[in-house]
Amino acid sequence: xxxxxKNGTFFGLTESDNKKHFIVLGVPWDGTSSxxxxxxxxxxxIRSATSSRLYNRFTDDGIDLAARWRVCDHGNIPIxxxxxxLEEFVxxxxxxxxxxxxxxxxxxxxxxxxYPCFSVTAKKLGRPISLIYFDAHPDLYESYDGKAFSHATVxxxxxxxxxxxxxxxxxxxxxxxxSEQDARIEKLGLTVYRAEDVFKDGTDTIASSLKSLxxxxxxxxxxxxxxxxPAFAPGVGNPQPGGLATRQMMEILHGLRGLNVLAADIxxxxxxxxxxxxxxxFAAAILIKEVMGLIAxxxxxxxxxxxxxxxxx
Numbered sequence: 527x528x529x530x531x532k533n534g535t536f537f538g539l540t541e542s543d544n545k546k547h548f549i550v551l552g553v554p555w556d557g558t559s560s561x562x563x564x565x566x567x568x569x570x571x572i573r574s575a576t577s578s579r580l581y582n583r584f585t586d587d588g589i590d591l592a593a594r595w596r597v598c599d600h601g602n603i604p605i606x607x608x609x610x611x612l613e614e615f616v617x618x619x620x621x622x623x624x625x626x627x628x629x630x631x632x633x634x635x636x637x638x639x640x641y642p643c644f645s646v647t648a649k650k651l652g653r654p655i656s657l658i659y660f661d662a663h664p665d666l667y668e669s670y671d672g673k674a675f676s677h678a679t680v681x682x683x684x685x686x687x688x689x690x691x692x693x694x695x696x697x698x699x700x701x702x703x704x705s706e707q708d709a710r711i712e713k714l715g716l717t718v719y720r721a722e723d724v725f726k727d728g729t730d731t732i733a734s735s736l737k738s739l740x741x742x743x744x745x746x747x748x749x750x751x752x753x754x755x756p757a758f759a760p761g762v763g764n765p766q767p768g769g770l771a772t773r774q775m776m777e778i779l780h781g782l783r784g785l786n787v788l789a790a791d792i793x794x795x796x797x798x799x800x801x802x803x804x805x806x807x808f809a810a811a812i813l814i815k816e817v818m819g820l821i822a823x824x825x826x827x828x829x830x831x832x833x834x835x836x837x838x839x
Contacts, residue, residue: 538578548595552602558638568795569633575807585819613642634793637677648690662766699753733781761800
């Protein structure tokens with residue numbers, strides 16, 4: 527019988543007596559932001575919003591997360607000045623304990639953190655992985671403001687590494703693309719479900735299509751909070767009206783259960799731009815709970831935990 531105590535972050539699961547670990551790592555970084563800065567304060571602000579004083583340990587559709595996880599929070603990596611150091615810091619932080627076969631949730635940070643975190647996840651598995659990218663923007667520029675490393679170039683950098691990425695990137699929620707990026711999406715054969723597609727076709731259709739595309743592949747999920755409409759998430763780096771509702775995002779995550787999800791991130795939370803009621807922080811907390819429920823149903827985490835692959839530099 528597993529249980530979670532009533533106090534603590536991550537819905538009390540840091541105090542769970544479950545033997546299965548779910549790893550959390552903060553990546554406080556906004557050195558590649560381009561509009562609003564402040565996402566480096568995101569990890570700790572998101573943690574505080576997951577307090578078990580406010581939220582219980584059950585997902586929206588009734589999964590008892592204490593029956594599946596004990597959260598092991600590795601804290602934050604050191605604040606870096608050089609983006610090329612982020613992967614090294616992530617590997618170092620995750621290697622402190624023997625959690626090689628445990629799923630990881632990365633807390634950003636601007637969206638560039640997905641690049642090192644995705645790379646570390648692929649190297650941990652030892653094979654290329656695919657990406658589901660919830661965002662208002664494609665982040666597919668070759669360079670942005672003359673910089674190769676930017677939160678607006680992160681998908682380009684990921685796709686360049688064939689040893690880490692299968693080449694399959696699936697976007698959800700896009701509504702602020704450009705002709706340059708649209709041309710690259712078509713050339714690369716990437717799949718896009720725009721915000722208008724979610725509204726017109728419904729969340730069940732989107733989730734079903736995603737599962738059909740990625741059913742046999744290991745998957746990394748990246749959630750930029752600006753995928754949500756600013757009515758639900760005002761405290762982000764690049765707010766873009768016309769986005770998804772929190773309920774729509776939750777329903778899509780529910781519909782992805784059964785995919786082989788290895789890791790996820792949640793990024794672009796800028797606490798100083800949030801509402802006084804902390805609307806964005808609480809949206810992030812609820813999405814984290816549903817991501818934990820999604821990963822609990824992943825075939826990857828159902829495997830014998832003795833089959834550990836370890837970290838490869």
